[in-house]
Amino acid sequence: MPHTTFDPHDHSACIQQALQAAQAHCAEHKLQFTKIRRRVLEILLAQHHAMGAYDILEQLAAEGQNAQPPVAYRALDFLVSNGFAHKIQQLNAYIACTHPGAEHTPAFLICRTCKGVAETCLATGNHPPAGMFGGAARDMGFRIETAVIEASGLCPACQQQDIPCA
């Protein structure tokens, strides 16, 4: 069973696996996994929460790389376009994909307290939500191409901190 953000685990293994998956995918599809693209993915992978483009620029600056905004946005565009990262629309922020390589319709669980973000895989394959809402769409003849699905709430750990019986 694959572990999640809210499930303590050896994350360095995740990072290595994700980087290798990205590298392999790029090799196979003749995409350039350049230094800056790789570095931005590493920065995203190091966190279990979403990061804004300017957070990434700060991190790069701390490493001596004085990059301007387009540098971050271009790397993020590449990573998102190729499925190595996702944008969390609610947060205007980006997070590394935890199902690298596989085509999927991601859905996110965002903890409002610790800011942790977990990606869950809804539909496998390329088909957007077949459930409930896919039905409503079909009923009115709407053809769904992409879906943004993001839930906010409390992760297991943060539910303990919260007012116990409310």
Added chain:
Amino acid sequence: MPHTTFDPHDHSACIQQALQAAQAHCAEHKLQFTKIRRRVLEILLAQHHAMGAYDILEQLAAEGQNAQPPVAYRALDFLVSNGFAHKIQQLNAYIACTHPGAEHTPAFLICRTCKGVAETCLATGNHPPAGMFGGAARDMGFRIETAVIEASGLCPACQQQDIPCA
């Protein structure tokens, strides 16, 4: 059967109904349905697509009201907080609610061609998505409080314009 954005209908009736529902809800809950709040809701109701805060400011300016950004954002906050409007996260834009008054978990269908937005009601009552993905959340002990569900694609009309057999 309630009509939708992608279903031609007498929209002036929708507008009147929505305004009256908002007014009634405000009266009952001792909320101030002020002139500017009402006007912003009217502006949103006049369109079947989402509008940015600055679009609303433009409209107000055209009416002689030279309002600054906080005016629009404050009115929008009020309307969204009280369920009279929703924010479409993908578009950084706002749209009037089509289920005024009722507690609901809205989901949106956004046409990438005509920019029309239809609101569909997923779960009635206050319970976020029990289906799909509610299961995945429960499995990992995550407590969902709110959900953002937005699909993009082609509305029935725009599917005709599109490459017919692709």
Added chain:
DNA sequence: CTTGATATGTTATATCATAACGTTTAATTA
């Protein structure tokens, strides 16, 4: 009418994102 709470007007600024263009690096092919 006084008082406290809520809403508004206004200025300034924060935050998120992209256009445009010249330079560099990589891939293609002659």
Added chain:
DNA sequence: TAATTAAACGTTATGATATAACATATCAAG
């Protein structure tokens, strides 16, 4: 390999979205 083309990068400037802060006005109670 050298020439040619395409892709990526560095940099400046600007656009688009959103909020902080504070003074004034309006409303709701007492």
